[in-house]
Amino acid sequence: MKKALAAFTVAFSACLASGVSAQSLTVGFSQIGSESGWRAAETTVTKQEAEKRGIDLKFADAQQKQENQIKAIRGFIAQGVDAILVAPVVATGWESVLQEAKEEEIPVILLDRQIEASDDLYLTAVTSDQVHEGKVAGDWLVKDIGDKPCNVVELQGTTGSSPAINRKKGFEEALASHDNIKITRSQTGDFTRTKGKEVMESFIKAEGGGQDICAVYAHNDDMAVGAIQAIKEAGLKPGSDIKIVSIDAVPDIFKAMAEGEANATVELTPNMAGPAFDVLEAYLKDKTEPPKWIQTESKLYTAADDPMAVYEAKKDLGY
Amino acid sequence: MIHTRNLPFVAALAIFLLAYLACVLQFPNMLSTRVLGNLLTDNAFLGIAAVGMTFVILSGGIDLSIGSVIAFTSVFVASMVGSLGVNPIVAFAAVLAISTTFGASMGLMIRFLSIPPFVATLAGMFLARGAAYLISTQSVPISHPVIDAIQGFYFRFPGGGRLTAMAMLMLVVFVVGAFVAGRTRFGANVYALGGNPQSAELMGVPVGRTTIGIYALSGFLSGLAGIAYTLYTSSGYSLATVGVELDAIAAVVIGGTLLTGGAGLVAGTFVGILIQGLIQTYIVFDGSLSSWWTKIVIGILLFTFIVLQRAIVWYSDRRLAEGRLKEA
Numbered sequence: 001m002k003k004a005l006a007a008f009t010v011a012f013s014a015c016l017a018s019g020v021s022a023q024s025l026t027v028g029f030s031q032i033g034s035e036s037g038w039r040a041a042e043t044t045v046t047k048q049e050a051e052k053r054g055i056d057l058k059f060a061d062a063q064q065k066q067e068n069q070i071k072a073i074r075g076f077i078a079q080g081v082d083a084i085l086v087a088p089v090v091a092t093g094w095e096s097v098l099q100e101a102k103e104e105e106i107p108v109i110l111l112d113r114q115i116e117a118s119d120d121l122y123l124t125a126v127t128s129d130q131v132h133e134g135k136v137a138g139d140w141l142v143k144d145i146g147d148k149p150c151n152v153v154e155l156q157g158t159t160g161s162s163p164a165i166n167r168k169k170g171f172e173e174a175l176a177s178h179d180n181i182k183i184t185r186s187q188t189g190d191f192t193r194t195k196g197k198e199v200m201e202s203f204i205k206a207e208g209g210g211q212d213i214c215a216v217y218a219h220n221d222d223m224a225v226g227a228i229q230a231i232k233e234a235g236l237k238p239g240s241d242i243k244i245v246s247i248d249a250v251p252d253i254f255k256a257m258a259e260g261e262a263n264a265t266v267e268l269t270p271n272m273a274g275p276a277f278d279v280l281e282a283y284l285k286d287k288t289e290p291p292k293w294i295q296t297e298s299k300l301y302t303a304a305d306d307p308m309a310v311y312e313a314k315k316d317l318g319y
Numbered sequence: 320m321i322h323t324r325n326l327p328f329v330a331a332l333a334i335f336l337l338a339y340l341a342c343v344l345q346f347p348n349m350l351s352t353r354v355l356g357n358l359l360t361d362n363a364f365l366g367i368a369a370v371g372m373t374f375v376i377l378s379g380g381i382d383l384s385i386g387s388v389i390a391f392t393s394v395f396v397a398s399m400v401g402s403l404g405v406n407p408i409v410a411f412a413a414v415l416a417i418s419t420t421f422g423a424s425m426g427l428m429i430r431f432l433s434i435p436p437f438v439a440t441l442a443g444m445f446l447a448r449g450a451a452y453l454i455s456t457q458s459v460p461i462s463h464p465v466i467d468a469i470q471g472f473y474f475r476f477p478g479g480g481r482l483t484a485m486a487m488l489m490l491v492v493f494v495v496g497a498f499v500a501g502r503t504r505f506g507a508n509v510y511a512l513g514g515n516p517q518s519a520e521l522m523g524v525p526v527g528r529t530t531i532g533i534y535a536l537s538g539f540l541s542g543l544a545g546i547a548y549t550l551y552t553s554s555g556y557s558l559a560t561v562g563v564e565l566d567a568i569a570a571v572v573i574g575g576t577l578l579t580g581g582a583g584l585v586a587g588t589f590v591g592i593l594i595q596g597l598i599q600t601y602i603v604f605d606g607s608l609s610s611w612w613t614k615i616v617i618g619i620l621l622f623t624f625i626v627l628q629r630a631i632v633w634y635s636d637r638r639l640a641e642g643r644l645k646e647a
Contacts, residue, residue: 028603028606056606057606058603058604058605058606058607059606059607060602060603060606060610061609061610061611062610063610063611065559065560065561066552066556066559067361067364067548067551067552067559067560068599068610070361070551070552071357071361071596071599071600071603072603074357074360074361075354075357075599075600075603075604076603077353078348078349078351078353078354078357078600079346079348079603079604080348090458090554090556091458091460092458092459092460092552092553092554092556093458093460093551093552093553093554093556095462095553096470096551096553104479116460
């Protein structure tokens with residue numbers, strides 16, 4: 001009796017499983033973790049994009065650990081998924097597990113970050129161009145200021161981190177041929193709101209109570225929000241006395257923009273999975289090889305883009 | 320009749336088998352050699368480190384430095400091989416010597432300065448992590464023909480599963496560890512020390528030599544685990560394996576070893592490792608559960624096993640007392 005029951009359950013669950021996989025695509029997604037609002041939003045958007053396309057998404061959160069990501073990828077391979085998405089936590093050490101996926105002919109797509117490995121181990125990488133992000137922010141400022149002289153203070157990201165280096169570089173490139181705009185002070189605010197506020201307070205004190213500052217460039221929106229508070233507490237009007245431009249496009253900056261306290265932000269889109277699923281579907285259909293790097297759009301948002309509507313659209317993504 | 324001391328081990332084994340059966344009923348794909356191969360390969364470094372931890376806990380101690388030593392080893396080997404071009408075999412030998420010495424010196428501190436193991440190995444944890452940062456804060460890739468050969472060496476099961484070199488290394492460590500614990504003088508001394516250090520000393524157990532030996536062994540196995548981790552990720556990273564010592568402790572306790580020392584089996588730790596790996600595999604297969612369920616389930620299991628152990632200790636104490644009463 002027991003045996004018969006067990007056999008029945010096995011058979012039943014087997015046909016359940018095969019019934020599901022026959023219809024739709026199954027894709028495994030190994031996410032780094034949920035260390036920042038942006039990453040949480042990326043997870044939410046990936047799940048939404050999969051649902052929209054009828055893809056069965058298997059999600060694994062690696063809690064910031066590479067060994068967990070490797071385990072998850074191996075698990076996906078054992079499960080026989082149709083494709084694997086990875087947001088790699090570090091750049092090195094992926095060769096052997098990606099080789100295994102390749103031997104099983106499971107395409108792998110990198111999201112958000114590149115790795116140091118031969119590029120025939122993955123189908124493509126979908127990432128933003130951080131230098132370009134900085135440049136878009138800089139171009140906006142150049143256009144907005146025109147020929148007037150302008151002293152810019154810069155709130156850098158975490159020292160030595162690649163977004164901090166690249167966003168600084170891109171911004172400086174945009175300013176290079178415009179002598180009227182100068183970066184007078186530049187310090188790290190560690191990508192956080194509190195540090196952004198502290199550093200901005202010291203900038204204001206050092207620059208004649210803020211009279212000599214014409215604009216703030218923050219490497220992310222969180223620091224910009226901190227800076228806005230510091231400017232308000234100093235009795236100045238952020239957005240008009242001092243212009244604010246930053247990168248990331250998190251919901252809170254749109255709220256500030258709607259209130260006229262911030263001027264522009266460059267979006268780091270959390271939708272890396274959309275383009276990834278597009279190329280994947282094309283690849284699985286007729287083996288269309290995508291380019292090895294797909295650059296996501298770095299869209300500029302200003303007060304003209306109906307910030308309140310964008311805020312409403314973004315606020316439930318998990319930022 | 321199962322000896323009451325072995326009851327936690329039998330319970331762990333039963334839980335593993337039942338859980339695996341339940342997983343297979345839900346996901347028939349989990350009954351594949353590939354999943355079994357992955358269980359061994361993915362947990363190889365943790366398993367090797369947990370054997371060392373088993374000896375430490377059997378003796379009534381604790382070693383918090385394991386994760387840091389693994390990270391140090393991986394960064395050290397990666398820089399030696401990747402940046403300086405040293406032969407990997409030489410780098411392995413060097414790092415094993417360092418980690419063994421490191422473990423032995425913690426044992427020395429514990430024995431001769433009477434520092435509690437918790438504190439001594441906490442210092443070791445910070446020291447090893449700091450040393451890893453000192454070498455490199457970036458992740459260091461390595462590629463070398465010898466490393467490639469070790470990584471490329473595996474047996475293929477029917478069904479696509481692989482028994483990799485790392486998995487084989489872990490199995491060998493477990494077999495040797497079980498032999499040392501169960502069949503040698505050193506092993507008997509470890510159990511005696513964990514049961515009651517005062518009586519052990521009075522019975523003539525060389526407490527100093529054994530203590531230093533235990534921590535040296537744990538250091539050596541952490542180094543070996545670090546080598547396995549380096550091979551696993553073909554790189555070294557100073558931020559890696561944070562908290563692995565706690566996973567190792569969890570595996571040891573779930574495997575039935577008494578946290579206060581004196582009772583337990585190396586084979587139990589193997590089951591503990593498999594249970595942890597199984598939970599993670601299940602979560603990946605399900606694909607919609609939060610990964611933090613791994614921690615929650617392990618927390619519940621730990622709690623259950625500690626209560627079970629308490630009950631067993633209480634039960635055997637009472638039987639002992641009853642026996643004495645009858646004699647009197």
